[in-house]
Amino acid sequence: MRRARILFAAVFVVLAGVRAGSAQSLPSGPLELANGQVTVAADVAATIGARDNAPPPECSRRCGAFFNYTDYQHNALRMFRVSLSGAWRPSRRFAFLTEVRSEDGEHFRPYALYFRVRPWAARAFDVQAGRIPPVFGAYSRHVYGPDNWLIGQPLAYQYLTSLRPDAIPASADDLLIMRGRGWLARYPVGSATSGPGVPIITAYQWDVGVEASVATQHIDAAAAVTSGTLSNPRVDDDNDGRQISARVGWKPFVGLVIGGSYAHGEWLNGALRNGLSSVIRSGQRFPQETFGFDAEYSRDYWLVRGEFIRSRWRLPALSSPFIDGPLDATAAFVESRYRFTPRLFAAARLDGLTFSRISSEKFFNGVPTTWDAPVGRVEVGGGVYIQRNLIVRAVVQRNWRDGGFIHKRTFVSGQIAFWF
Amino acid sequence: MKLTHAFTILSCAVLLLGSMQREQRSRAVTGTIRGRVDVRISGTSELRPDVAALGMHAAHDRPDRRRSVVYLETAPRAAFDPSEEQHARMDQRHENFVPHVLPIVAGTTVDFPNDDSTYHSVFSLSKPRPFNLGRYAAGRSKSVRFDEPGIIRVFCDIHSHMNAFILVFTHRYFTVTDEDGRYRLGNVPAGSYTLTVWNETVRGDPPRRAIAIAPEGGDIDADFTIR
Numbered sequence: 339m340r341r342a343r344i345l346f347a348a349v350f351v352v353l354a355g356v357r358a359g360s361a362q363s364l365p366s367g368p369l370e371l372a373n374g375q376v377t378v379a380a381d382v383a384a385t386i387g388a389r390d391n392a393p394p395p396e397c398s399r400r401c402g403a404f405f406n407y408t409d410y411q412h413n414a415l416r417m418f419r420v421s422l423s424g425a426w427r428p429s430r431r432f433a434f435l436t437e438v439r440s441e442d443g444e445h446f447r448p449y450a451l452y453f454r455v456r457p458w459a460a461r462a463f464d465v466q467a468g469r470i471p472p473v474f475g476a477y478s479r480h481v482y483g484p485d486n487w488l489i490g491q492p493l494a495y496q497y498l499t500s501l502r503p504d505a506i507p508a509s510a511d512d513l514l515i516m517r518g519r520g521w522l523a524r525y526p527v528g529s530a531t532s533g534p535g536v537p538i539i540t541a542y543q544w545d546v547g548v549e550a551s552v553a554t555q556h557i558d559a560a561a562a563v564t565s566g567t568l569s570n571p572r573v574d575d576d577n578d579g580r581q582i583s584a585r586v587g588w589k590p591f592v593g594l595v596i597g598g599s600y601a602h603g604e605w606l607n608g609a610l611r612n613g614l615s616s617v618i619r620s621g622q623r624f625p626q627e628t629f630g631f632d633a634e635y636s637r638d639y640w641l642v643r644g645e646f647i648r649s650r651w652r653l654p655a656l657s658s659p660f661i662d663g664p665l666d667a668t669a670a671f672v673e674s675r676y677r678f679t680p681r682l683f684a685a686a687r688l689d690g691l692t693f694s695r696i697s698s699e700k701f702f703n704g705v706p707t708t709w710d711a712p713v714g715r716v717e718v719g720g721g722v723y724i725q726r727n728l729i730v731r732a733v734v735q736r737n738w739r740d741g742g743f744i745h746k747r748t749f750v751s752g753q754i755a756f757w758f
Numbered sequence: 759m760k761l762t763h764a765f766t767i768l769s770c771a772v773l774l775l776g777s778m779q780r781e782q783r784s785r786a787v788t789g790t791i792r793g794r795v796d797v798r799i800s801g802t803s804e805l806r807p808d809v810a811a812l813g814m815h816a817a818h819d820r821p822d823r824r825r826s827v828v829y830l831e832t833a834p835r836a837a838f839d840p841s842e843e844q845h846a847r848m849d850q851r852h853e854n855f856v857p858h859v860l861p862i863v864a865g866t867t868v869d870f871p872n873d874d875s876t877y878h879s880v881f882s883l884s885k886p887r888p889f890n891l892g893r894y895a896a897g898r899s900k901s902v903r904f905d906e907p908g909i910i911r912v913f914c915d916i917h918s919h920m921n922a923f924i925l926v927f928t929h930r931y932f933t934v935t936d937e938d939g940r941y942r943l944g945n946v947p948a949g950s951y952t953l954t955v956w957n958e959t960v961r962g963d964p965p966r967r968a969i970a971i972a973p974e975g976g977d978i979d980a981d982f983t984i985r
Binding site for chain 1: 811875876877913918919
């Protein structure tokens with residue numbers, strides 16, 4: 339209730355501000371301090387949607403579908419988000435950058451905090467260190483503000499699978515019973531408390547490490563060494579393992595960008611792995627390995643982009659029926675935007691997420707079954723620019739899932755977003 | 759025959775008289791207003807903290823926010839006579855609109871050529887003339903005709919730091935200050951006017967000053983300071 343009050347108050351304040359002034363009355367550019375060396379920007383988005391709970395008979399009691407829950411356990415279609423970012427550029431070759439975010443009125447969390455240096459002024463070669471943006475894929479670097487045409491996020495970057503780095507299934511049965519329950523998974527090995535699973539790549543947290551990038555007219559490349567993984571970025575390293583990730587992008591001509599990415603890093607929690615030292619081989623690793631392709635094409639009033647991502651986690655095989663091989667997840671989405679007029683645009687995203695199969699003795703009559711419930715999603719919407727940096731948008735999102743308590747759910751959501 | 763001669767003589771007389779009147783008009787006494795607009799502002803970034811970028815933003819030119827437009831609020835009647843259709847140009851160069859401030863007369867068509875090697879997407883949401891040119895690559899140009907007076911804010915949909923202003927006037931008595939803030943507004947007929955300065959950093963009422971061009975013409979100095 340408190341969150342709802344905050345949300346509606348924020349919407350009222352923004353709308354009142356727009357109404358009171360002219361269309362260009364809100365700040366349109368970043369705040370500048372120290373003669374332009376320091377810039378501060380903000381991004382505020384109030385998203386309104388129905389509660390994610392269903393009455394009987396869909397559930398025996400009211401229950402959520404959790405299609406849009408993030409790893410911070412907030413609903414992406416019903417959220418009030420404030421983001422503040424800042425940059426200090428003491429020289430043309432050096433910069434400190436940071437961003438803090440608050441969701442649903444909770445305390446601000448540091449999202450980015452790093453420095454950037456360009457060793458040679460004449461070469462587009464940069465090094466960044468700290469809590470840095472991910473190099474993998476394309477979507478993770480344009481999640482908010484005008485870069486996300488819709489309200490929801492692609493499944494690969496948001497949907498919570500049933501895997502957890504701090505608690506694992508002992509057998510295939512333990513894993514299959516959690517199909518479609520990634521928002522609150524519980525396993526017999528590791529942490530005894532229930533907790534959310536991980537998406538393939540989290541769009542809501544960044545990793546800590548060092549990254550180097552180089553760019554030419556047609557090629558750009560970046561590589562990073564970080565302490566966490568794509569699905570479990572970490573500030574502190576909890577398993578003495580590093581992730582190596584890289585992306586190479588190619589721009590054959592203006593308007594087309596094609597990219598290929600790869601990431602490999604130790605994923606399983608170190609304390610959990612140490613606790614299993616009697617049953618796993620010394621030095622045995624349990625990484626997340628991911629590769630992906632992304633592409634974007636734009637022309638005139640059209641923009642189309644998409645990504646294909648395949649990720650693989652390895653878990654210890656502890657008891658029968660064993661989880662024999664790696665657990666794969668494959669996601670793909672394609673999204674498009676068309677701008678009808680200077681103010682009005684429409685957008686749509688087609689999204690899918692599926693998983694590799696494992697065999698169980700207790701469930702599904704022994705027939706190999708996907709280890710998590712495959713999900714499909716279509717999101718269609720549009721928006722109106724009230725001014726360049728103030729946008730109102732609405733979407734309809736349809737979800738399908740082959741498992742869990744709720745198999746289908748349609749959401750309608752509206753958002754007002756302002757940034758400067 | 760006599761009638762024909764008389765008509766010819768009368769026609770020549772009318773033409774001669776018209777020619778004399780035009781010459782007299784062109785020799786009408788005018789004055790020049792000149793001076794300097796001192797814009798004391800700090801900060802020129804416009805670039806948001808590029809937190810999600812993997813490296814330094816590509817070098818780009820920065821708009822000169824010290825440029826101002828000096829104009830007459832009211833203009834002599836002759837300034838409103840219909841004139842030939844005019845063309846102006848606003849380039850997209852080094853991720854910057856050039857010029858940053860472009861004053862034009864209503865009815866002018868502005869070309870927006872892309873001189874960069876990347877896409878740009880020029881648009882405006884301003885009420886007098888909203889437009890959206892979409893994405894187009896280097897070497898291509900699109901045009902917009904501006905018929906309504908007013909201030910048009912121009913942006914790029916891809917590069918948020920790119921912005922410019924087009925000021926559409928109903929008359930031709932305006933000018934842009936140079937890099938030193940100096941301006942010169944010539945051929946102003948004798949009369950009393952209000953001289954006004956527009957600068958993007960001014961909030962609220964713009965600086966203005968009453969001036970008068972004497973019947974015998976002459977120069978007037980008018981300096982302004984914008985803080």
